[in-house]
Amino acid sequence: DQQVKQNSPSLSVQEGRISILNCDYTNSMFDYFLWYKKYPAEGPTFLISISSIKDKNEDGRFTVFLNKSAKHLSLHIVPSQPGDSAVYFCAASVNPGANNLFFGTGTRLTVIP
Amino acid sequence: ETGVTQTPRHLVMGMTNKKSLKCEQHLGHNAMYWYKQSAKKPLELMFVYSLEERVENNSVPSRFSPECPNSSHLFLHLHTLQPEDSALYLCASSQGTQGDRYNEQFFGPGTRLTVL
Numbered sequence: 001d002q003q004v005k006q007n008s009p010s011l012s013v014q015e016g017r018i019s020i021l022n023c024d025y026t027n028s029m030f031d032y033f034l035w036y037k038k039y040p041a042e043g044p045t046f047l048i049s050i051s052s053i054k055d056k057n058e059d060g061r062f063t064v065f066l067n068k069s070a071k072h073l074s075l076h077i078v079p080s081q082p083g084d085s086a087v088y089f090c091a092a093s094v095n096p097g098a099n100n101l102f103f104g105t106g107t108r109l110t111v112i113p
Numbered sequence: 114e115t116g117v118t119q120t121p122r123h124l125v126m127g128m129t130n131k132k133s134l135k136c137e138q139h140l141g142h143n144a145m146y147w148y149k150q151s152a153k154k155p156l157e158l159m160f161v162y163s164l165e166e167r168v169e170n171n172s173v174p175s176r177f178s179p180e181c182p183n184s185s186h187l188f189l190h191l192h193t194l195q196p197e198d199s200a201l202y203l204c205a206s207s208q209g210t211q212g213d214r215y216n217e218q219f220f221g222p223g224t225r226l227t228v229l
Contacts, residue, residue: 004155009153041222043221044203097215099146099163100158101158101218105154105155
């Protein structure tokens with residue numbers, strides 16, 4: 001039973017526009033949420049995170065929004081750049097220090113120059 | 114070498130073979146992880162080692178046998194695998210559980226395993 005879901009396997013966006021990647025979760029015990037980015041032939045790398053006490057966290061061009069009542073989070077990238085083309089994984093844990101991360105299946109983002 | 118390295122990067126094996134995957138971290142971390150990523154499925158945590166002791170084993174079949182001889186090295190020994198075990202196997206490391214401090218996991222590039 002998948003506890004973290006990314007329902008869009010792929011997304012294409014024009015360079016300079018906003019990319020919005022979505023993620024839903026089912027476990028109400030999740031307290032900490034993360035986005036990882038993966039380029040081909042490389043392992044996932046941590047991008048940005050958010051604690052459940054916040055509804056928004058911003059880091060440069062990347063902003064993560066959390067809606068706890070809807071059990072939904074999203075990653076906004078603006079402006080999108082061709083170098084952002086990668087697979088983005090949403091992940092969740094019951095606390096930030098936990099070993100056990102639950103991942104979604106990923107969304108492949110393609111930014112068209 | 115820096116970060117987390119994995120060897121081999123690609124492996125093809127028969128169902129009767131025995132092989133091992135190797136992971137090495139150069140980050141001074143205390144915890145190491147094995148994940149499996151099958152096609153169109155999320156990353157699944159297989160094993161967690163903290164200070165060389167196994168702390169998580171997520172119902173993984175016994176044909177997968179992990180070994181952590183020290184905090185820098187992690188192995189996954191494979192024997193009598195099935196074709197459905199074909200997947201990308203990712204290793205990760207972290208500082209270890211630190212309560213409310215984020216336990217960021219650093220991933221290696223993975224080993225692409227094909228079982229014939």
